[in-house]
Amino acid sequence: MNVFTIRDIENLCGIKAHTLRVWEQRYQLHTPKRKASNHRLYDDEDLKYLLRIAFLYHNGHKISRLARLPEEEICRLALKVPLAGGADDIFINHLIEAALDFDQELFDRVLHNIILHMGLEKAVPQVIYPFLHKIGLLWLTGNVVPAQEHFASTLIIKKLLVSINGLENPPMPQPGGRLILLFTPQGELHEIPLLYMRYLLKKNGQPAIYFGRDIDLESLCHYCGEKSITHLYFHLITRLQRDEPSLYLKKLQEYFPTQQIVISGKIGLTFPDQDPLVRILKSFEELQAFAKGQ
Secondary structure, eight states, rough: OOOOHHHHHHHHHOOOHHHHHHHHHEEEEEEEETTOOOOOEBHHHHHHHHHHHHHHEEEEEEEEHHHOOHHHHHHHHHHHHHHHHHHHHHHHHHHHHHHTTTTTHHHHHHHHHHHHOHHHHHHHHIIHHHHHHHHHHHHHHTTSSHHHHHHHHHHHHHHHHHHHTTTOOOEEEEEEOOOOOEEETTTTTOOOOHHHHHHHHHHTOOOEEEEEEEEEEHHHHHHHHSOHHHHEEOOOOOSSSSSSSHHHHHHHHOOSSEEEEEEEEOOOOOOOOTTTEEEEEOSHOOOOOOOOOO
16 A cells, blocks of 8 residues: 655645645545654545545535535546546546556556547647656655556557557658657666657658667667668656766767757756757657657
8 A cells, every 4th residue: 555645645636735734624625544743644545536636626626515525426526527628637647546556457448548539649748748747756755666657657658659550651761861760868768758759750751760768879879870860869857877968968969970969858958959960859849840850
C-alpha cells in the first residue's frame, strides 16, 4: 500500500493543502488517517477518491454537495462530465488509477479511448506527458515503485510503436534533402518523447533514422560518417551524469559542425539558441513545425 502526505495530494489533485483541510473541517470530506504526530496520511484509495473529487470540483460541482455523496455516486458523476471541457483531467486520473493497480486491461482501454477521442498528436502532449509528470511526482516522493512507472511507460511505448508502424514509410531523401537522426544522449533513458517525434516525422513524410536511447558520441560519429545526416534531434529530460547539458551541446557542435542540432525537452530549454545550427523547440507548435519540414 502506498502512503501519501497532504502535500502529495495537493500536487497530484491541484487542490491546495489549506483548501483540503477546510473541506475536511467544514464539510467532513473524507477524514484521513493520522500518524502519531497527528499529520494526515492518505493511501491509494484515498488518492483515487480525491482525484475524482478534484476533477468534479474543477468542472463546476460544489464541494458542499460532493461531500454528501457516496463514493459510487462520485464515480458515476465523474463519468458523466462532458469530455469536451474536462477530458484531459479525467483521462489522466484514470491512467493513474490503472497504473497504481497494475491493471493492464484498464490502462490499455483508457489509452485506446484517449487516442480515439483526441488523436495521438494531441493525446501525447495533453494527456500522456502530464500523466507521466504526475507518476514522476509519485516516484520522487516514494509513493510509486519503479515497477509501476515502468509498467505505464511500457504500455505507452507499445501503443506508440503500433501507431508508428501503421503509417506509410516516407520516401527516401533526395540528394541534398534533409535526413534526421533521432536519439537520446548517454544517460537519458526517456524514450517516449523520441518515439513521439518519430511518429510526427513519419506522419508528415519526413525521412528520419531512429537511432534509439542512451547513445554515446562515438556511435553517433560512426553512423554519421556512413550516412548523410543533416539534423541531429534529441529530447532531454534528465540532467546528464557525465556532462552538464551546455558542455554536451558544445561537444556535439565540435563533432558535427555542419549538421543542425535540434533539441526539445525541459532541460533542452536551458540551452542557448543563438547559433543558427542549433534549434530549440520550445512548444508543441514548434515540434509540429519541425516535423512538417518548416
